Amino acid sequence: MATGGEQAQEMEVPTLVLEVLSPGSIVQSVAGRDSGNLYLVIAQLDDRFVLIVDGQTRRVANPKKKNIKHLKLLGSLEKEQCSVLSDPKKIADAAIRQFLQAFCEKKEVDASACPNRM
Amino acid sequence: MITLKSDQELKLMREAGKIVMRALLEVKERVRPGISTVELDRVAAKCIRKSGGIAAFKGYRGFPATICASINEQVVHGIPSVRRLSEGDIISVDVGVLKGGYYADAAMTFPVGKVSETARLLMEVTRIALEKGIEQAQEGNYLGDISHAIQTYVEKHGFFVVREYVGHGIGKQMHEEPQVPNFGTPKTGPVLRPGMTLAIEPMVNAGTSDVELLGDGWTVVTKDGSLSAHFEHTVAITDEGPIVLTACSE
Numbered sequence: 268m269a270t271g272g273e274q275a276q277e278m279e280v281p282t283l284v285l286e287v288l289s290p291g292s293i294v295q296s297v298a299g300r301d302s303g304n305l306y307l308v309i310a311q312l313d314d315r316f317v318l319i320v321d322g323q324t325r326r327v328a329n330p331k332k333k334n335i336k337h338l339k340l341l342g343s344l345e346k347e348q349c350s351v352l353s354d355p356k357k358i359a360d361a362a363i364r365q366f367l368q369a370f371c372e373k374k375e376v377d378a379s380a381c382p383n384r385m
Numbered sequence: 386m387i388t389l390k391s392d393q394e395l396k397l398m399r400e401a402g403k404i405v406m407r408a409l410l411e412v413k414e415r416v417r418p419g420i421s422t423v424e425l426d427r428v429a430a431k432c433i434r435k436s437g438g439i440a441a442f443k444g445y446r447g448f449p450a451t452i453c454a455s456i457n458e459q460v461v462h463g464i465p466s467v468r469r470l471s472e473g474d475i476i477s478v479d480v481g482v483l484k485g486g487y488y489a490d491a492a493m494t495f496p497v498g499k500v501s502e503t504a505r506l507l508m509e510v511t512r513i514a515l516e517k518g519i520e521q522a523q524e525g526n527y528l529g530d531i532s533h534a535i536q537t538y539v540e541k542h543g544f545f546v547v548r549e550y551v552g553h554g555i556g557k558q559m560h561e562e563p564q565v566p567n568f569g570t571p572k573t574g575p576v577l578r579p580g581m582t583l584a585i586e587p588m589v590n591a592g593t594s595d596v597e598l599l600g601d602g603w604t605v606v607t608k609d610g611s612l613s614a615h616f617e618h619t620v621a622i623t624d625e626g627p628i629v630l631t632a633c634s635e
Contacts, residue, residue: 268442268453268462268481268559268560269462270550271549271550298447299444302443302447303448303449
């Protein structure tokens with residue numbers, strides 16, 4: 268990876284308005300070692316944290332707690348898909364992978380954000 | 386400060402270098418019309434993980450992927466996407482790996498199917514320019530000798546080196562001192578000493594040397610839309626001459 272040019276400038280981390288992040292939101296991590304990855308929000312813990320899953324490295328049984336400041340909202344699930352979130356414990360990891368994959372294909376999301384990477 | 390590496394450290398960098406090249410060769414095998422660059426990214430990620438390395442680019446200043454995949458007019462740092470390769474494209478793939486605390490970094494440009502004569506020549510000139518640079522990576526030479534060798538070979542063939550992005554020292558960090566430009570004057574800059582490790586990486590444009598950065602904050606493209614090629618190796622300077630740490634052979 269070459270160095271120099273404008274790349275040297277620090278990257279700006281976008282922040283979010285709280286109201287828009289709710290279970291069913293599809294988000295991209297913008298900070299941390301998982302930066303760039305795509306997740307589904309399955310629960311809102313308080314005004315700062317949400318639980319996110321990708322059905323693969325972060326499964327429903329072991330969701331990731333993430334500061335909403337470190338997430339970028341990309342979109343949300345369709346209404347009928349949201350209904351499965353009424354009981355987050357019952358939602359299948361496979362379904363989450365499928366949602367995120369479908370979302371990726373529809374929206375030309377960057378790179379490794381897509382699930383099933385690696 | 387330029388850090389000199391011990392033989393033991395060079396061995397560790399060679400281990401990282403082998404993984405880099407393994408990943409590049411696996412990607413090369415998959416390059417064909419119709420494949421998306423995200424798929425290529427996954428191939429590299431899987432290969433690096435299986436080999437026990439860590440993808441060095443992912444998360445670096447927020448870069449979201451394992452490889453940089455730069456198509457046609459994209460010079461470097463292209464972000465893999467769902468864009469599919471077409472017959473006649475050229476794609477530059479840059480891979481970095483961290484293993485045992487040390488980094489290695491290499492890049493290659495591949496043709497997709499049958500490419501134009503200009504594209505073929507551009508890739509060939511860039512690859513040989515890198516070899517010319519590596520030949521100058523000898524103890525007692527100057528950094529400017531490497532830069533000058535690359536520049537003269539490229540310009541002799543009517544192409545242009547990118548000036549805004551440069552190669553770099555590499556080791557415990559992905560980017561260390563010194564910077565390694567692809568243009569320069571012989572007998573200038575730091576004297577090369579055994580233990581120095583450099584990522585030498587000519588980025589060569591067909592049209593002009595001017596480049597610009599796209600809105601994604603990463604992808605660098607040629608200003609005139611002309612093709613660009615990129616080859617890179619991590620090279621160690623030793624008293625027995627340059628050693629390519631990212632070479633194919635075991």
